[in-house]
Amino acid sequence: MKASASTPTLEAAKAQRQKELLRKKKGERRAHAKQRAAEKQRRLDEKKQKRELKRMIEEDAPAIDRADTSTPCFGTELSTRSKLNIIIEIMFLILFLFGPRNVLLVLFVLFLLLQF
The missing domain is CATH 1.20.5 (Single alpha-helices involved in coiled-coils or other helix-helix interfaces)
Structure with a gap:
């Protein structure tokens, strides 16, 4: 049980x-x-x-x-370039014209441009 x-x-x-x-x-x-x-x-x-x-x-x-690109836009730039872009282009131009030996000249011009 x-x-x-x-x-x-x-x-x-x-x-x-x-x-x-x-x-x-x-x-x-x-x-x-x-x-x-x-x-x-x-x-x-x-x-x-x-x-x-x-x-x-x-x-x-x-x-x-x-945007209508058929007529030119006077008074306004379509492509805006920055200050740094312009400085770099000028630096390369100076290096191209005076050669890589004149690095001090490039740095001096860069310093002058940065004063703006």
């Missing part, structure tokens, strides 16, 4: 354990699904932000192909 009394208890314990394992697996699957959904939503939000930023940039910045 003791054996028959303990058998239902063992079976009930096994069934309870299986229920707990199933509950745990379901919880893990739900958590993983939530995590995947959150990652997917984050990626979609990033894409949306990139599209909005690109659209804003296209709206704000004038497109080159829309």
Whole structure:
């Protein structure tokens, strides 16, 4: 009788354990699904932000192909050159004219140009 009394208890314990394992697996699957959904939503939000930023940039910045290049623009330079670009070009011109031996002259001219 003791054996028959303990058998239902063992079976009930096994069934309870299986229920707990199933509950745990379901919880893990739900958590993983939530995590995947959150990652997917984050990626979609990033894409949306990139599209909005690109659209804003296209709206704000004038497109080159829309500019009328058939008539020259007087009074405004189309390509603006920086001060550093001009100084570097002058430096190379001096080096070309006087040779690499006159580095002190190049440095002096560079110093004078930087005073502007």
